[in-house]
Amino acid sequence: MRKLLKSLIIAISVVLLFTGIAMARMYTVYVVVHGGLADPAWQLNYRGAQATAALFPDLKLRYVGPGAYNFEKFIAYLEAAIASNPDALVCTLTSPQAMDSILRPAIAAGLPVIAINAPDTRLPKERIPVLTYVGISSMYEAGALAARTVLEQVTPKRALYVNHHPGAFHIDEAGKGxxxxxxxxxxxAEQLVTGPDPVQGAExxxxxxxxHPETQVIAHPNVTHLETLVGRLRDEGYKPGEDILLGTVFDPSAMCLDFMEKGEIFFANDQQMYLQGFYGVLFAYMKAKYNFEPxxxxxxxxPIVITKENVPVLKELIEKGYR
Incomplete structure:
Protein backbone atom coordinates (compact mmCIF):
# COMPACT_ATOMS: atom_id res chain seq x y z
CA MET A 1 0.00 0.00 0.00
CA ARG A 2 2.81 2.36 0.90
CA LYS A 3 4.61 1.52 -2.35
CA LEU A 4 1.41 2.19 -4.30
CA LEU A 5 0.88 5.50 -2.51
CA LYS A 6 4.49 6.48 -3.13
CA SER A 7 4.15 5.62 -6.81
CA LEU A 8 0.97 7.69 -7.06
CA ILE A 9 2.66 10.67 -5.41
CA ILE A 10 5.59 10.42 -7.83
CA ALA A 11 3.24 10.09 -10.79
CA ILE A 12 1.18 13.09 -9.69
CA SER A 13 4.36 15.12 -9.12
CA VAL A 14 5.59 14.31 -12.62
CA VAL A 15 2.23 15.28 -14.13
CA LEU A 16 2.20 18.56 -12.19
CA LEU A 17 5.78 19.26 -13.23
CA PHE A 18 5.06 18.85 -16.92
CA THR A 19 1.78 20.72 -16.59
CA GLY A 20 3.72 23.60 -15.05
CA ILE A 21 6.21 23.49 -17.90
CA ALA A 22 3.38 23.55 -20.43
CA MET A 23 1.71 26.45 -18.64
CA ALA A 24 5.02 28.33 -18.60
CA ARG A 25 5.20 28.46 -22.42
CA MET A 26 6.94 31.71 -23.30
CA TYR A 27 6.41 33.70 -26.49
CA THR A 28 9.54 35.40 -27.77
CA VAL A 29 9.09 38.59 -29.76
CA TYR A 30 12.16 40.15 -31.34
CA VAL A 31 12.21 43.87 -32.15
CA VAL A 32 14.97 44.86 -34.58
CA VAL A 33 15.34 48.55 -35.42
CA HIS A 34 17.83 50.54 -37.47
CA GLY A 35 18.40 52.81 -34.46
CA GLY A 36 20.52 54.16 -33.10
CA LEU A 37 19.48 52.96 -29.72
CA ALA A 38 21.31 55.84 -28.03
CA ASP A 39 18.91 58.26 -29.71
CA PRO A 40 16.14 59.63 -27.42
CA ALA A 41 13.48 58.72 -29.98
CA TRP A 42 14.52 55.07 -30.04
CA GLN A 43 14.77 54.96 -26.26
CA LEU A 44 11.15 56.07 -26.27
CA ASN A 45 10.29 53.32 -28.74
CA TYR A 46 12.02 50.80 -26.48
CA ARG A 47 9.99 51.97 -23.47
CA GLY A 48 6.80 51.45 -25.45
CA ALA A 49 7.86 47.90 -26.33
CA GLN A 50 8.78 47.26 -22.69
CA ALA A 51 5.38 48.52 -21.55
CA THR A 52 3.65 45.87 -23.65
CA ALA A 53 6.02 43.15 -22.43
CA ALA A 54 5.24 44.10 -18.82
CA LEU A 55 1.55 43.36 -19.41
CA PHE A 56 2.06 39.68 -20.28
CA PRO A 57 4.10 37.34 -18.06
CA ASP A 58 4.54 34.86 -20.92
CA LEU A 59 5.97 37.47 -23.31
CA LYS A 60 9.75 37.50 -23.68
CA LEU A 61 10.96 40.68 -25.37
CA ARG A 62 14.27 40.96 -27.23
CA TYR A 63 14.91 44.52 -28.46
CA VAL A 64 18.08 45.01 -30.55
CA GLY A 65 19.70 47.35 -33.04
CA PRO A 66 22.91 49.31 -33.63
CA GLY A 67 23.93 51.99 -31.13
CA ALA A 68 24.15 54.50 -33.98
CA TYR A 69 22.58 54.13 -37.39
CA ASN A 70 24.44 51.52 -39.40
CA PHE A 71 22.50 49.61 -42.03
CA GLU A 72 24.95 46.71 -42.28
CA LYS A 73 24.80 46.12 -38.52
CA PHE A 74 21.01 46.43 -38.62
CA ILE A 75 20.84 43.67 -41.24
CA ALA A 76 23.16 41.49 -39.15
CA TYR A 77 20.86 41.93 -36.12
CA LEU A 78 17.86 41.09 -38.30
CA GLU A 79 19.42 37.90 -39.65
CA ALA A 80 20.47 36.81 -36.16
CA ALA A 81 16.97 37.44 -34.81
CA ILE A 82 15.36 35.33 -37.54
CA ALA A 83 17.93 32.57 -37.04
CA SER A 84 16.97 32.38 -33.35
CA ASN A 85 13.49 31.20 -34.43
CA PRO A 86 11.34 33.68 -32.46
CA ASP A 87 7.56 33.43 -32.23
CA ALA A 88 7.17 36.82 -33.94
CA LEU A 89 9.29 39.66 -35.31
CA VAL A 90 8.85 43.42 -35.23
CA CYS A 91 11.21 45.43 -37.44
CA THR A 92 11.73 48.63 -39.39
CA LEU A 93 11.55 48.29 -43.18
CA THR A 94 14.46 50.67 -43.55
CA SER A 95 15.37 49.64 -47.09
CA PRO A 96 12.72 47.19 -48.32
CA GLN A 97 14.51 46.11 -51.49
CA ALA A 98 17.61 45.18 -49.51
CA MET A 99 15.48 43.28 -47.00
CA ASP A 100 13.40 41.28 -49.48
CA SER A 101 15.68 38.25 -49.55
CA ILE A 102 15.82 38.12 -45.74
CA LEU A 103 12.20 38.65 -44.75
CA ARG A 104 10.26 36.93 -47.54
CA PRO A 105 11.60 33.40 -46.83
CA ALA A 106 11.01 33.85 -43.08
CA ILE A 107 7.43 35.01 -43.65
CA ALA A 108 6.81 32.15 -46.09
CA ALA A 109 8.03 29.76 -43.38
CA GLY A 110 5.37 31.09 -41.00
CA LEU A 111 7.09 33.88 -39.04
CA PRO A 112 4.63 36.68 -38.15
CA VAL A 113 6.25 40.05 -38.99
CA ILE A 114 5.03 43.50 -37.98
CA ALA A 115 6.67 46.60 -39.49
CA ILE A 116 7.13 49.78 -37.47
CA ASN A 117 8.52 53.28 -38.10
CA ALA A 118 9.70 52.75 -41.69
CA PRO A 119 7.22 51.27 -44.21
CA ASP A 120 7.49 49.55 -47.57
CA THR A 121 5.98 52.12 -49.93
CA ARG A 122 6.35 50.18 -53.16
CA LEU A 123 3.32 49.07 -55.15
CA PRO A 124 1.15 46.65 -53.11
CA LYS A 125 2.13 43.61 -55.17
CA GLU A 126 5.83 44.42 -54.65
CA ARG A 127 5.72 44.98 -50.89
CA ILE A 128 7.12 42.61 -48.28
CA PRO A 129 4.01 40.78 -46.95
CA VAL A 130 4.16 41.93 -43.33
CA LEU A 131 0.98 41.63 -41.26
CA THR A 132 0.68 45.39 -40.79
CA TYR A 133 2.69 48.60 -40.45
CA VAL A 134 2.62 50.92 -37.41
CA GLY A 135 3.93 54.46 -37.84
CA ILE A 136 3.56 57.59 -39.91
CA SER A 137 1.02 56.77 -42.59
CA SER A 138 2.94 58.70 -45.26
CA MET A 139 6.58 59.72 -44.99
CA TYR A 140 6.13 61.99 -47.97
CA GLU A 141 3.27 63.72 -46.15
CA ALA A 142 5.44 64.15 -43.04
CA GLY A 143 7.94 66.13 -45.08
CA ALA A 144 5.20 68.03 -46.90
CA LEU A 145 3.54 68.90 -43.59
CA ALA A 146 6.82 70.30 -42.29
CA ALA A 147 7.08 72.51 -45.38
CA ARG A 148 3.47 73.70 -45.10
CA THR A 149 4.00 74.55 -41.41
CA VAL A 150 6.81 76.90 -42.44
CA LEU A 151 4.96 78.33 -45.44
CA GLU A 152 2.02 79.31 -43.24
CA GLN A 153 4.36 81.76 -41.50
CA VAL A 154 6.87 82.81 -44.14
CA THR A 155 7.92 82.20 -47.74
CA PRO A 156 11.69 81.70 -47.49
CA LYS A 157 14.19 82.43 -50.23
CA ARG A 158 15.82 79.04 -49.85
CA ALA A 159 15.12 75.90 -47.79
CA LEU A 160 17.34 72.96 -46.89
CA TYR A 161 16.44 69.37 -45.98
CA VAL A 162 19.22 67.48 -44.19
CA ASN A 163 19.50 63.70 -44.66
CA HIS A 164 21.57 61.99 -41.96
CA HIS A 165 20.56 58.45 -43.05
CA PRO A 166 21.24 58.31 -46.81
CA GLY A 167 19.66 55.19 -48.27
CA ALA A 168 16.97 54.95 -45.58
CA PHE A 169 13.89 55.07 -47.78
CA HIS A 170 11.57 56.73 -45.26
CA ILE A 171 14.06 59.56 -44.66
CA ASP A 172 14.41 60.03 -48.41
CA GLU A 173 10.63 60.13 -48.84
CA ALA A 174 10.20 62.78 -46.14
CA GLY A 175 12.84 64.87 -47.87
CA LYS A 176 11.06 64.51 -51.18
CA GLY A 177 7.81 65.72 -49.61
CA ALA A 189 15.00 73.82 -51.95
CA GLU A 190 17.43 70.93 -51.91
CA GLN A 191 18.80 68.07 -49.83
CA LEU A 192 22.14 67.94 -48.04
CA VAL A 193 23.47 64.48 -47.13
CA THR A 194 25.51 64.52 -43.93
CA GLY A 195 25.74 61.16 -42.11
CA PRO A 196 25.12 59.74 -38.64
CA ASP A 197 27.55 61.96 -36.69
CA PRO A 198 25.73 65.08 -35.43
CA VAL A 199 28.92 67.13 -34.92
CA GLN A 200 30.23 66.40 -38.40
CA GLY A 201 26.75 67.01 -39.77
CA ALA A 202 26.60 70.45 -38.15
CA GLU A 203 29.91 71.39 -39.77
CA HIS A 212 24.24 79.65 -49.74
CA PRO A 213 23.67 82.61 -47.37
CA GLU A 214 20.12 83.10 -48.64
CA THR A 215 19.03 79.88 -46.85
CA GLN A 216 16.32 80.72 -44.33
CA VAL A 217 14.88 77.31 -43.36
CA ILE A 218 16.49 74.03 -42.30
CA ALA A 219 14.42 70.88 -41.76
CA HIS A 220 16.13 67.90 -40.14
CA PRO A 221 14.69 64.39 -39.56
CA ASN A 222 16.70 63.87 -36.36
CA VAL A 223 16.25 65.97 -33.24
CA THR A 224 19.67 65.19 -31.72
CA HIS A 225 21.37 66.49 -34.85
CA LEU A 226 19.15 69.58 -34.82
CA GLU A 227 19.96 70.29 -31.17
CA THR A 228 23.67 70.08 -31.98
CA LEU A 229 23.15 72.46 -34.89
CA VAL A 230 21.52 75.10 -32.66
CA GLY A 231 24.69 75.50 -30.61
CA ARG A 232 26.91 75.48 -33.68
CA LEU A 233 24.82 78.19 -35.34
CA ARG A 234 25.15 80.37 -32.25
CA ASP A 235 28.93 79.90 -32.35
CA GLU A 236 28.94 81.18 -35.93
CA GLY A 237 26.94 84.27 -35.01
CA TYR A 238 23.56 83.15 -36.35
CA LYS A 239 20.37 83.71 -34.38
CA PRO A 240 18.30 80.49 -34.65
CA GLY A 241 14.64 81.37 -34.96
CA GLU A 242 15.45 84.80 -36.40
CA ASP A 243 18.08 84.41 -39.12
CA ILE A 244 17.11 80.80 -39.81
CA LEU A 245 13.95 78.84 -39.01
CA LEU A 246 14.72 75.34 -37.73
CA GLY A 247 12.46 72.32 -37.47
CA THR A 248 12.64 68.58 -36.98
CA VAL A 249 10.52 66.40 -39.24
CA PHE A 250 10.32 63.71 -36.54
CA ASP A 251 10.53 63.16 -32.79
CA PRO A 252 10.83 66.16 -30.44
CA SER A 253 12.79 65.84 -27.20
CA ALA A 254 12.83 67.73 -23.90
CA MET A 255 15.74 69.86 -25.11
CA CYS A 256 13.96 70.50 -28.40
CA LEU A 257 10.94 71.80 -26.48
CA ASP A 258 13.21 74.08 -24.44
CA PHE A 259 14.55 75.52 -27.69
CA MET A 260 10.96 75.95 -28.89
CA GLU A 261 10.04 77.95 -25.79
CA LYS A 262 13.01 80.22 -26.51
CA GLY A 263 11.94 80.55 -30.14
CA GLU A 264 15.10 78.90 -31.50
CA ILE A 265 13.33 75.87 -32.98
CA PHE A 266 10.15 76.66 -34.86
CA PHE A 267 8.39 73.31 -35.25
CA ALA A 268 8.57 69.56 -34.84
CA ASN A 269 6.55 66.64 -36.15
CA ASP A 270 5.73 63.94 -33.62
CA GLN A 271 5.33 60.36 -34.84
CA GLN A 272 4.67 59.00 -31.32
CA MET A 273 7.53 56.52 -31.13
CA TYR A 274 6.27 55.09 -27.84
CA LEU A 275 3.08 53.94 -29.53
CA GLN A 276 4.99 52.35 -32.40
CA GLY A 277 6.91 50.17 -29.95
CA PHE A 278 3.83 49.45 -27.83
CA TYR A 279 1.51 48.48 -30.69
CA GLY A 280 4.19 46.66 -32.67
CA VAL A 281 4.94 44.24 -29.83
CA LEU A 282 1.26 43.95 -28.85
CA PHE A 283 0.18 42.94 -32.36
CA ALA A 284 3.10 40.50 -32.69
CA TYR A 285 2.33 38.82 -29.36
CA MET A 286 -1.40 38.55 -30.05
CA LYS A 287 -0.69 36.95 -33.42
CA ALA A 288 1.86 34.52 -32.00
CA LYS A 289 -0.27 33.39 -29.05
CA TYR A 290 -3.87 33.71 -30.23
CA ASN A 291 -3.54 34.02 -34.01
CA PHE A 292 -5.30 37.40 -33.85
CA GLU A 293 -4.91 39.46 -37.01
CA PRO A 294 -3.72 43.04 -36.41
CA PRO A 303 2.67 63.05 -38.06
CA ILE A 304 1.43 65.57 -35.49
CA VAL A 305 2.64 69.16 -35.76
CA ILE A 306 4.15 70.63 -32.60
CA THR A 307 4.77 74.33 -32.14
CA LYS A 308 5.46 76.58 -29.16
CA GLU A 309 1.78 76.47 -28.10
CA ASN A 310 1.91 72.69 -27.52
CA VAL A 311 5.04 72.71 -25.37
CA PRO A 312 3.57 72.74 -21.81
CA VAL A 313 1.47 69.58 -22.28
CA LEU A 314 4.20 67.73 -24.15
CA LYS A 315 6.82 68.57 -21.54
CA GLU A 316 4.75 66.80 -18.90
CA LEU A 317 4.38 63.72 -21.11
CA ILE A 318 8.10 63.69 -21.90
CA GLU A 319 8.92 63.80 -18.19
CA LYS A 320 6.67 60.76 -17.72
CA GLY A 321 8.46 58.92 -20.54
CA TYR A 322 5.59 58.74 -23.02
CA ARG A 323 6.63 61.34 -25.62
Missing part, protein backbone atom coordinates in the same frame (compact mmCIF):
# COMPACT_ATOMS: atom_id res chain seq x y z
CA UNK A 178 9.53 68.72 -48.01
CA UNK A 179 11.46 69.77 -51.10
CA UNK A 180 8.62 69.33 -53.61
CA UNK A 181 6.17 71.25 -51.40
CA UNK A 182 8.65 74.11 -51.07
CA UNK A 183 9.32 74.12 -54.81
CA UNK A 184 5.60 74.18 -55.57
CA UNK A 185 5.44 77.37 -53.48
CA UNK A 186 8.24 78.88 -55.54
CA UNK A 187 10.98 78.29 -52.96
CA UNK A 188 14.39 76.98 -53.98
CA UNK A 204 28.63 70.38 -43.20
CA UNK A 205 25.50 72.48 -42.67
CA UNK A 206 27.56 75.52 -41.62
CA UNK A 207 29.64 75.12 -44.79
CA UNK A 208 26.44 74.93 -46.83
CA UNK A 209 25.08 78.12 -45.23
CA UNK A 210 28.29 79.97 -46.05
CA UNK A 211 27.97 78.86 -49.66
CA UNK A 295 -5.51 46.11 -37.82
CA UNK A 296 -5.02 46.78 -41.49
CA UNK A 297 -1.99 48.79 -42.56
CA UNK A 298 -1.20 51.56 -41.93
CA UNK A 299 -1.85 51.94 -38.22
CA UNK A 300 -1.08 55.65 -38.19
CA UNK A 301 0.72 57.27 -35.26
CA UNK A 302 1.46 60.62 -36.92
Missing amino acids: FIETMETAGVS LIIAYLKA PLSPVGTG
